[in-house]
Amino acid sequence: MSEEKVIVANKGLIRADFAFWVGQYLDKFYNGLENKKIRGNKCPKCGDVFVPPRKICGKCNVVIPLEENWVDLPETGTIMNFTTTPYRVNDRSSRKTKDWTIGMIQIDGSNTSIIYRLLNMEPEDVKIGMKVKIEWNESTKGDPSDIKGFTKV
């Protein structure tokens, strides 16, 4: 492409804040996280347990009533999948830095996975099927960051 001169360039930042309503199901879940407890809910038809909880079971197309079918779950789980990447992404940009390992962990008693960092583990030592447990943040706020990551059991 030929060399073209840039005549005018405008650089600036416009701030747009967003705050998302999580809904009543996730509200209960985050209350649990704040107390370092994991709660899921169970589909009355197929029995699948969801973490985090949901209003609708996607397989059965049924509503899981808000006040029913809650299940208390342990802090332990199994690594179903993992990846190691040098990339970090946020809501402004992405960059490359040191490797970190992210895992898909199925909490014992649930039928889906949650995705968090695997802590204190070398990538070579991570195996699918390994047992792990939650490492909580010192102080919890009732949001996803309350779970710092998962460590080996």
Next chain:
Amino acid sequence: MQKVGIVGYYQVKLYSDANYGHYEMIFEASRGALDKAGLKKKDISTVISCTNDYYDGRTISNCFTVEVGGGYMADESKVEMDGAHAVLYGLMRVLSGNHNLAVVWGGSMPSCYPYHTVRLYETDPTWERSLAYVNDITSAGFQMRAYMEKYGVTVEEIAKVAVKNKKNAAKNPLALKEAQLANLTVKDVLDSGKYADPVTELMVAPPCDGVAALLLAPEKQALKITDKPVWITGVGYNQDAYYLGDRDLSGCKSMNLAAKMAYNAAGITDPYSEIDVAELFESYAHEELIFAEELGFADKGKGAEINSAINGDLAINPSGGALGGNPPCATGLIRVIEAVKQLTGEAGQYQVKGAKKAVASGQIGMCAQNNILYVLEAN
């Protein structure tokens, strides 16, 4: 399904940073497609476009493209997925009997936006997004590992797909220059740097600037507009569950169901022997193998055994596929156009000899959550 013909097309040359205005690029594609078919603005009945507000960095960005896309004072609408989905809506408008010529175009310019950040906005803002552990990069790693673990496929077999596609791209004058690697080796791919283990950089379809357009017409009109219409004989589209933990990432159920829907409409019963060429939108090298299996070209886990070279048993991505350049909102549309070129004998150096039936796919969402598949036949 009644026959609808693709009667014209145009794809701009892909650049990682095109020195173009977005509107100029759209006009070039849309005008180019009309010129190829020898038609004029007044012949246009409907226009369907595919763009994305977040890619364009502007609210309702698609309304400003109406003029340059050919839709001024035409009955038009816009899709916000992959260009291949815009083809679907154009197809539906023609099949309805309300329209005789549909212009379909799509594309964006990733040189103007932070690609991974914008993909992050697709994630669930009430659960995953704030931590950003789930993004298009880690999703790739999860998907490739799931596939390899389940079937014992090796990184070398997957890297071979990247080698094949980048070499094919070198024969495609419109592909992205940085993706045209005629002398690429498996070792080069494996050494190209960690993206999200086990995915390496050269296994990833590179986002780039681009726009493409095509024209659809019902059978009667198609035969009058061109002597080489390509018929859409089947289409299928399907959307999987959203959360990665809800899916079996070693396969792709939505592609499987989209294929069933398309094959059913087109009367395909033995895809491996009936299809001559496949242009698939593979975001990563391993996705091409997963899709080939879901499309019935090989048993699960055996995708790597297909001879998918240009002169092989079933050519897959002779144009280089998305690994040859991935302009978001255009990539799937370009796959359809490349399949059309194969069937009209206009694929130049990467022509598959005697191609009569093709499939073309598009996708949107992490790990190909929503897939769309076309069955195309030469006249």
Next chain:
Amino acid sequence: MGRQVAIASAGFSEHASKRSDVSMPELVSEAIEDCLKNAPSVELGDIDAFVNGNMPAFEGSNIPELWMTDWMGARNKPLLRVTTGGTTGGTVAISGYYTVAAGLPGVDTVLAVAFEQQSQGDTSVGLASVAYGEISILNTLGIPYDQISRLLSAGAAIGVAAYQATTYMNKTKIKEEDLARVVVQNRRNAAKTWWAHLKMPNLTIEEVLDTPYVQYPLRYGMVCPASDGACAMLFTTEEKAKNMCDIPVYVNGVASVANESAVLGYDGSGSAQVDPSMQLGAIRSSELAYKQAGISFPRKEIDYAEVYAPFPNQQLLWTEKLGLFEEGTAPAMHEAGVTDFNGELPVNCSGGVNATNAIGASAMERPAEAALQIMGKASNQVPKTVHTAIGSGWGGSLNLITLMAMSDQPKRQWR
């Protein structure tokens, strides 16, 4: 080619300025539940395909139909996403129609869903960034962004509506009372619509006029609210509709035409050069849709209309441009009670967009309410029997008009 399409049901979620009790997917599932409630023989599993749309910039969530798959009942089903700015709802409804009309094998029953949860985002930034391409020129001249923000209303929706209003008022010589009258009619109607936002059963013209100007001639009391809400419509074939509801509503004509340009300010969007009340898009859309529906005399043949009008002057403008009234006569028609609940041609008995505006959903709520009036199931059901009705949408950037013409008789003209 193609086949007759019918609407079997329509449903809504509750609309409010802040639906803080639900997440976006839950809001959508509320509308779907209401829609299926009105067609009790249909279950979520019976839906063959889905169409979904909203204005993604307002919630800060890109292509959210991916995230809400399970909440829509769309897991492993065909799904298409359509968005066109303010007319998103209308184009989603039209896309629902086309999905059925196309006759793809196995796709007979389609659920179309449109929604918006604006309270989650910054609507003014969302709207501003429509115009920012032009506004950034002012940045270049040295004016900082924050100082421009009030000027932005001149380029965004209300600014455009104000230009439409002044040119229209200049032609018809109407007063602000005529605008206030439309507002009063809409919001009193909204009081009888269960899902509407601004329910004001005792609103008076004086109360509307006793509010400050936002931008002449539009006052705060005349402006539509910003609402959270969702709408869903069920489209299917002529044969299947008969088993789903008592009075299927046949979609006989659809169109979505825009005279939009790449630069705001050209061609009737608010520049001084061209009259923005000309509305070429509306005229062409109604030509196409009426021709398709076999409607030759809209004023006589249409029994009910839901006309998209966030600002009162637009209801006057588009009832004329869509052929319901002769040019310049809409104000007199409104004053004479023709558009009243028990008038000859009732308009916006749901309260219209002036009383409820969830941007992504509002253009679908117009054909949805019009369809319910034909079915006899609308919340504020008019006393006369409605055979033929229209629902329109406005938006895109500024001049995209969607139109759906419906009737209790399948009257589609075939090419």
